[in-house]
Amino acid sequence: MRVVTFVRELQDLLGEERVLADPLRRHVYGKDGGIRRGDVAVVTLPATVGEVAEIVRIASRHAIPVVPRGAGTGLAGGAVPTSPSLVVSLTRLTEIEVDVESSTAWVGAGVLNLDLSKHTAAFGLHFAPDPSSQAACTIGGNVANNSGGPHCLAEGSTVNHVLAVELVTAAGEVLMLGADAPDPVGLDLRGIVVGSEGTLGIVTRVLVKLTPNPPAARTLLAAFDRVEDAAATVSGIIAEGIVPAALEMMDQPMTIAVERFVGAGFPTDAAAVLLAEVTGHPAAVAAEAELVRAVAESNHATRIRVAADQAERDLLWKGRKAAFGAVAQLAPDYYLHDTVVPRTKLVEVLAQVYDIADRYDLAIMNVFHAGDGNLHPLMAFDASQEGVLDRVHAAADEVARVCVAAGGSLSGEHGIGLEKRDLMPLVFSEADLDAQARLVEAFDPDRLFNPDKVLPTGSRCFDMGRPVPEGIWI
């Protein structure tokens, strides 16, 4: 009965066509790009911030959890409801308003990442974070996960490019956090909302900083017989004092998969392939490209290919960004991991990753943002085989443990969601997790938004137990 009233209230607000409660839709919206499925009560498709606020107030009255959702390309289960939930799909919030003079834009949460950069190209500007899913993922989703991408090496992740967010709070208020002026006064709540995976409120609009398109760029592909040589090249380039726009690496299994898929001429006999891009002033780019080449040669690169033109650049990048699509040819399912280690630990950790895959009898291939130590081991499998999912999860856990033991962290750009929530105690103490839980409580005391994500159950249990004053006044 209660659900019926609830759905009717939503229909009164949005009309029947924007409230989806049929079994097919509830099934489709129950999953993201990862491998878990959740439980959807109803899906709403608001078109304005006012509607989002009203939806939140209705959900709050009925105590039904609210799960915000962008394009559902996430891999950590961040948009997968853990109990029958109201899904708020933000894909209809698609306005873009550019301020060319300040190089900023107000962007609806539902705008696709690549559409934003296409929209601003006429002004010679782009949005720097470029996740591999950029043709499909939304800016709202990028903000929720603090998404990265290859070009975050030099430009930083999404949080570096968000100046303000419009946030619908648990009370159904609309708050503007941040400003187009620098250093807004008061606590930087915008910074904590970015990367909060939809647990603090619903971001409906984002003020982003736009980055000038570089006047010149050069993309190089280097092949190596040993992974160690490719990694040494990465360290060598950074040690020379330049931070290239991107430094991406693929191991041999991944290169073979990609080459079969895009036919970009990637060397399939190499143990590792390094894709480096330098951008900037034309005079800088020539010199830096030479330097990258010299470092690669001194580290025994077997082949170095410099993209001759934009078409060849695009082809090389297509190969890199299509890596995950390429895997679909090999097996029906894949598990894409995301961990970070200090850059200097790449080779050592990678050897352990291969070893883990061997022990669990899983096909593993690696593509990673080598410049910032962000690993993406990818396990391809067929979920219809009995017991394979258990092996995949066990191997993924071990990979995470190995990375943390090497001084790394659980996620560099995909988020914690459900997938890594229970691994959080590997990196944080009880007191740390409790502090994070308290922070969430300040935003959302009843845990209306995306409950059960990021923090493991029981995080808010730590209590100092205030000691009895020792009577210094006596």
Add this chain to the structure above:
Amino acid sequence: MTSVKVALQRRLAAFLSDPIEGAPEGAVAVAPATLVAAAEVLKTASEHSLPVLVWGGGTHQGIGGRVDPAIVLSTARLDSIVDWQPEDMTVVAEAGVRIADLEERLAERGQTTVLPETPGDATVGGVIAAGISGFRRLRYGPTRDRMLEVDLITGDGRAIRGGGRVVKNVTGYDLPRLATGSFGSLGLIGRVCLKLWPLPEAQRTVTLAQPQSDYGYRPLAVIEERHQVRVYLAGTSAEIEARTAELGGSHEEGWWWPDPLEGLIGLSLRIAPRLLADILEQMPSSWSYQALPGVGEVRIGVRDFDPETMSALRRWAESRGGALVLTDAPASVYSTFDAWGAVPAGMELQRRVVARFDPDRIVNPGRLPGGL
């Protein structure tokens, strides 16, 4: 000396420090040498609801509401560079490390934190707590983008850590960024891990007579002053030569950063970058300034207290989503000209957040806008 002060000195005997130059007199001065000791101090203060003023180099104490502390907690003994990994380009430093010292050390391997260029005695913890950025923020972003990990001692004495010692990380809520510009409202920023950048092969300062609408593709920094503009270049020698030719003007090798502005009162005007040129034309002629095009920050030195003009400028900025903030002034000014101006949206939310870290509100109480 009051009996309260004597009792407090006895209780905090293990951490007492010599008087701190420039700090409010009458408060008990402590300088804990470890984060555990700092936690002890804050626990004691919290138990008895005693206000604590955190003191680094004293450089940015002019920003924010005035604090009347019972305890001044100096970070002078929290002064170690704990871990520097040049290959990973990260450094872990305690709050009391002087930026000048840290930069000198990092320069040995050609690296920089990109923290303020003319820091004086400013400390790592102080600059982060005050959310102060260097001129190079035009190219590298503000100080919050340096922050990888933070160790906080909350107002009620809990030791907590957020972030991690890797350059890219989305594991858990971003406490390092929340701490940046928090002015102690979450507690003491005890230790941080910062992302480093390489120092370029070549450095040059180009001086121009007039502001321009375009300084070329992403210069390192640009500072517009009343009678000159300085453009800072970084990169390979070839790049710098090419850019100098494009810009014209005169040039010197190296980066020549201007000294902090002189004046009775320091102000920080923060506006959308597109508004900058207009407002600079209207700036009173007796005021000196350093304006950062592309950033929207104007550092202003005011010779005489001029509440009328200052208020008018504040109204102008606030009505356009900006702010005019006091950065330095004689104590009397703060009672007639608010340190911050209008309180930001979401003040209630800010209060709720702060209450989760400093429930008794003892660290720098009243320093943030809205008396928080």
